[in-house]
Amino acid sequence: xxxxxxxxGATGSIGQSTLKILLQHPEKYSVFAVTAYSRIxxxxxxxxxxxxxxxxVPSNKVDELRQYFKNQHLNHIEIxxxxxxxxxxxxxxxxxxxxxxxxxxxxxxxxxxxxxxxxRVLLANKEALVMSGDIMMQAARDHHTVLLPVDSEHNAIFxxxxxxxxxxxxxxxxxxxxxxxxxxxSGGPFLHYxxxxxxxxxxxxxxxxxxxxxxQKISVDSATLMNKGLELIEACHLFAISEQFVTIxxxxxxxxxxxxxxxxxxxxxxxxxxxxCTPIAHALAWPERIQTHVxxxxxxxxxxxxxxxxxxxxxxxLKLARQAMQSGRxxxxxxxxxxxxxxxxxxxxxxxxxxxxxxxxxxxxxxxxGAANSIELILQADxxxxxxxxxIVMNTxx
Ligand code: NDP
Ligand code: MG
Numbered sequence: 001x002x003x004x005x006x007x008x009g010a011t012g013s014i015g016q017s018t019l020k021i022l023l024q025h026p027e028k029y030s031v032f033a034v035t036a037y038s039r040i041x042x043x044x045x046x047x048x049x050x051x052x053x054x055x056x057v058p059s060n061k062v063d064e065l066r067q068y069f070k071n072q073h074l075n076h077i078e079i080x081x082x083x084x085x086x087x088x089x090x091x092x093x094x095x096x097x098x099x100x101x102x103x104x105x106x107x108x109x110x111x112x113x114x115x116x117x118x119x120r121v122l123l124a125n126k127e128a129l130v131m132s133g134d135i136m137m138q139a140a141r142d143h144h145t146v147l148l149p150v151d152s153e154h155n156a157i158f159x160x161x162x163x164x165x166x167x168x169x170x171x172x173x174x175x176x177x178x179x180x181x182x183x184x185x186s187g188g189p190f191l192h193y194x195x196x197x198x199x200x201x202x203x204x205x206x207x208x209x210x211x212x213x214x215x216q217k218i219s220v221d222s223a224t225l226m227n228k229g230l231e232l233i234e235a236c237h238l239f240a241i242s243e244q245f246v247t248i249x250x251x252x253x254x255x256x257x258x259x260x261x262x263x264x265x266x267x268x269x270x271x272x273x274x275x276x277c278t279p280i281a282h283a284l285a286w287p288e289r290i291q292t293h294v295x296x297x298x299x300x301x302x303x304x305x306x307x308x309x310x311x312x313x314x315x316x317x318l319k320l321a322r323q324a325m326q327s328g329r330x331x332x333x334x335x336x337x338x339x340x341x342x343x344x345x346x347x348x349x350x351x352x353x354x355x356x357x358x359x360x361x362x363x364x365x366x367x368x369x370g371a372a373n374s375i376e377l378i379l380q381a382d383x384x385x386x387x388x389x390x391x392i393v394m395n396t397x398x
Contacts, residue, residue, distance in 0.1 A: 002030050004113075005098070008125075014103045019142065031050040037057070038061075041068070044065070056081065057079065086113075089358070108128040108132060130333070133372075149238055149279075151280050152257045154231070155282055172241060173241075180264055185225065186210065187310075211253070225317050229318045229324075232318075232321055243322055243326060248310050249307050251306065255297065320364065337382045
């Protein structure tokens with residue numbers, strides 16, 4: 001029977017890649033709901049092609065969307081609004097699969113709603129897990145939710161772990177003969193830049209990733225290596241492993257998407273061309289496999305695989321994220337909120353590239369790291385950290 005899919009963040013890079021795969025398998029999947037935030041024209045194009053039953057947009061976009069729907073004879077599509085609308089489609093009883101691909105903290109409550117309703121949840125929105133890791137993983141266990149990682153590294157790790165690993169004991173120790181996880185990082189566009197060069201890089205340069213085509217926020221995160229920091233935290237939660245068992249390995253070619261080392265000396269790697277359609281298709285079809293347009297890896301063309309240690313002096317974000325994971329409690333939420341504010345400020349030319357990590361560091365020092373045992377406390381800390389980070393940005397202004 002065909003699976004009914006809800007795509008949170010359909011107009012984004014992950015959303016569009018997901019739609020591309022669904023188009024290839026119309027007998028397996030139908031699109032029930034799609035959501036957008038600012039790209040309304042793109043949403044209308046998606047509606048023309050995929051005929052969803054429901055869309056979700058911010059309330060201030062409804063008039064514009066209705067006008068387009070009228071012109072395109074799409075009036076039968078139901079329009080829901082704002083966070084309540086996102087939550088409603090995420091937990092809708094007609095939905096089997098939710099792709100959580102909203103960027104940032106805005107995706108937290110809809111993603112959690114999907115997890116709590118026991119659907120198959122494909123997790124791209126890493127910020128949601130960074131903020132609420134323990135609560136989200138507990139909700140997934142309580143509701144027997146199949147929570148599958150879409151982030152290419154975590155999807156690779158999932159593929160390299162022994163079967164049933166996610167059901168193993170969750171005590172921070174690697175289980176079932178696993179020794180450690182090797183989380184690969186491309187190193188981003190500024191891998192070889194020195195500290196002085198890093199002061200002068202522009203948003204346009206930061207958004208031009210050498211291997212992956214992605215949304216602006218994650219592109220900047222990849223350039224600062226905060227993306228790898230968030231992924232370190234993501235891996236700890238998904239695979240119930242303490243941070244000392246996750247080693248970051250810079251691998252500029254992005255052919256190996258991550259590895260798992262075993263106690264017997266084996267190292268398993270998942271490899272492929274860098275295209276998010278592969279992990280999305282894997283998570284959609286797991287435990288089966290479906291076809292994508294991604295060409296098979298040609299090892300005679302990609303014949304070099306290089307590896308090096310990350311440099312946390314030039315890329316301090318990685319160190320900040322590891323410390324936040326060690327501190328636990330609200331520290332990852334504060335780190336994430338400050339980073340979202342700092343990245344937006346950098347994209348608006350309000351601060352320099354190297355100041356992004358400084359804003360995060362200062363915010364972590366200013367906001368108290370309290371208990372994180374409810375979503376309310378997490379959302380409060382997120383708001384507080386944002387206002388503190390805003391203030392720090394204003395005082396930084398280059
Ligand atoms: P994009 O910026 O391309 O897309 C983000 C999506 O979220 C868009 O649909 C956008 O709507 C929507 N959105 C933005 N802000 C809000 C908001 N406040 N409320 C509701 N919806 C909102 O990002 P990506 O697709 O690149 O990334 C999505 C998530 O997936 C991120 O968490 C990222 O870290 C993760 N990820 C992405 C990868 C990639 O290759 N792109 C790889 C691994 C993980 P609109 O466009 O209409 O404004
Ligand atoms: Mg990734």
